[in-house]
Amino acid sequence: AQTVTQSQPEMSVQEAETVTLSCTYDTSESNYYLFWYKQPPSRQMILVIRQEAYKQQNATENRFSVNFQKAAKSFSLKISDSQLGDTAMYFCAFRGDEGDGGATNKLIFGTGTLLAVQP
């Protein structure tokens, strides 16, 4: 069974600085997708970034980038130039390629990292 581990329950960063959130996962599949979602106090789950496992290149979305290490099964999120609006719970999520009924979009989530951006 796949698992996702986020070992940092809480992190804090100063505004304008850079922070890295860690995520490791376990799977025997060769093709899969990884995501970072943020959940601000409003509880709305917002997609931050997506990575396809068969792509070597790390995904980037503006100030957000990932360090995807497939062999190490590691998928960390780097937030550059942190802003107050980045304060949120961040979830790492795994989507495999096959479920019991064939292709599935089922996401397995980590326990989350609560990021606080300080002014």
Added chain:
Amino acid sequence: KAGVTQTPRYLIKTRGQQVTLSCSPISGHRSVSWYQQTPGQGLQFLFEYFSETQRNKGNFPGRFSGRQFSNSRSEMNVSTLELGDSALYLCASSLGFLAGSETQYFGPGTRLLVL
């Protein structure tokens, strides 16, 4: 495009009652998934629907059920509510399952409180 919508946003029920939650996916999205979020268990997958068929189901008791309609809208039902069913229920939609269409977008959630 409008995002995923969920109704109602808040709900208070008592033990033993049943509840129905509704989810309207992004226009054109045919896959809908449901998740339960609690402080103790985190985010857990409930079920997934595509073209009115349940494709996958999480490890929840039979009191939890769902369905999808021909317009891709989905409902989930919880019968005989228990205190432990208090949670935020999130619905997510995606285009399909092929690469590039698998990304899920979430609704604002329905917060259920069982007294």
